Amino acid sequence: xxxxxxxxxxxxxxxxxxxxxxxxxxxxxxxxxxxxxxxxxxxxxxxxxxxxxxxxxxxxxxxxxxxxxxxxxxxxxxxxxxxxxxxxxxxxxxxxxxxxxxxxxxxxxxxxxxxxxxxxxxxxxxxxxxxxxxxxxxxxxxxxxxxxxxxxxxxxxxxxxxxxxxxxxxxxxxxxxxxxxxxxxxxxxxxxxxxxxxxxxxxxxxxxxxxxxxxxxxxxxxxxxxxxxxxxxxxxxxxxxxxxxxxxxxxxxxxxxxxxxxxxxxxxxxxxxxxxxxxxxxxxxxxxxxxxxxxxxxxxxxxxxxxxxxxxxxxxxxxxxxxxxxxxx
Ligand SMILES: [Zn+2]
Numbered sequence: 001x002x003x004x005x006x007x008x009x010x011x012x013x014x015x016x017x018x019x020x021x022x023x024x025x026x027x028x029x030x031x032x033x034x035x036x037x038x039x040x041x042x043x044x045x046x047x048x049x050x051x052x053x054x055x056x057x058x059x060x061x062x063x064x065x066x067x068x069x070x071x072x073x074x075x076x077x078x079x080x081x082x083x084x085x086x087x088x089x090x091x092x093x094x095x096x097x098x099x100x101x102x103x104x105x106x107x108x109x110x111x112x113x114x115x116x117x118x119x120x121x122x123x124x125x126x127x128x129x130x131x132x133x134x135x136x137x138x139x140x141x142x143x144x145x146x147x148x149x150x151x152x153x154x155x156x157x158x159x160x161x162x163x164x165x166x167x168x169x170x171x172x173x174x175x176x177x178x179x180x181x182x183x184x185x186x187x188x189x190x191x192x193x194x195x196x197x198x199x200x201x202x203x204x205x206x207x208x209x210x211x212x213x214x215x216x217x218x219x220x221x222x223x224x225x226x227x228x229x230x231x232x233x234x235x236x237x238x239x240x241x242x243x244x245x246x247x248x249x250x251x252x253x254x255x256x257x258x259x260x261x262x263x264x265x266x267x268x269x270x271x272x273x274x275x276x277x278x279x280x281x282x283x284x285x286x287x288x289x290x291x292x293x294x295x296x297x298x299x300x301x302x303x304x305x306x307x308x309x310x311x312x313x314x315x316x317x318x319x320x321x322x323x324x325x326x327x328x329x
Contacts, residue, residue: 128181279313
């Protein structure tokens with residue numbers, strides 16, 4: 001048989017061909033078995049990754065659809081009286097933090113306000129979190145040893161709970177910003193508003209062990225979204241011992257269409273020099289990545305000012321409030 005003759009003829013040429021054939025078989029085997037495994041692992045991971053990212057984006061989109069365009073309410077919200085250049089004291093700060101030891105501070109039980117009398121006080125505030133940016137924001141604050149304030153909404157789930165706890169554990173102030181941020185529900189009437197506030201307060205207490213006593217109204221205290229007189233809600237908060245805070249410096253990071261890192265830096269730094277007390281509005285939302293990018297430069301700018309101090313908001317902080325409310329005694 002022709003075939004037999006071929007098989008017995010063991011020429012070097014034939015051996016070479018057999019070798020090459022073996023290589024092809026092994027190569028084909030590897031391609032058919034290992035490559036799909038590697039690819040499926042790769043795509044499996046990225047599919048999970050994209051699935052998670054898609055889920056977050058969907059949640060965020062729903063969130064925005066529900067709350068309407070917050071930017072609409074945030075834009076140009078600062079009343080005239082608060083935008084005027086406040087008279088900044090020319091006198092040197094009277095109490096120098098650096099002249100006091102930690103023991104002095106403890107013994108005198110000085111509040112931040114007393115401790116930093118004469119300083120420009122700057123409060124960085126982040127609304128709407130926690131989000132996929134919260135860890136990055138907290139990492140930056142930690143790196144620069146800055147304490148800030150987070151006005152949060154209610155998000156269920158282990159990762160969110162970890163973020164509420166991280167905010168508290170790292171010394172930041174945890175403020176309330178409503179459970180859902182849905183204006184129509186929240187601002188429907190006084191009972192609905194206080195029911196929402198109590199629910200959020202209890203939720204945060206269960207998760208962090210801390211009772212929040214500071215609040216920021218979604219859209220601010222003079223928002224145009226509420227059909228109810230905002231004084232109703234301000235009174236209700238005061239009765240519950242909760243202080244609300246608006247802002248007098250806006251990073252404008254909630255502006256529709258997004259804001260560049262440089263614009264955010266500029267929006268903040270050009271305003272803070274005008275006030276003895278600046279409450280700066282930022283947003284902690286997954287889509288606001290330029291906020292995170294701008295934060296280090298904003299902090300560096302403030303830390304380079306020799307008469308400024310960055311502090312977290314407490315109920316003792318001088319509140320900046322758009323809504324004029326009766327003094328509580
Ligand atoms: Zn908000």
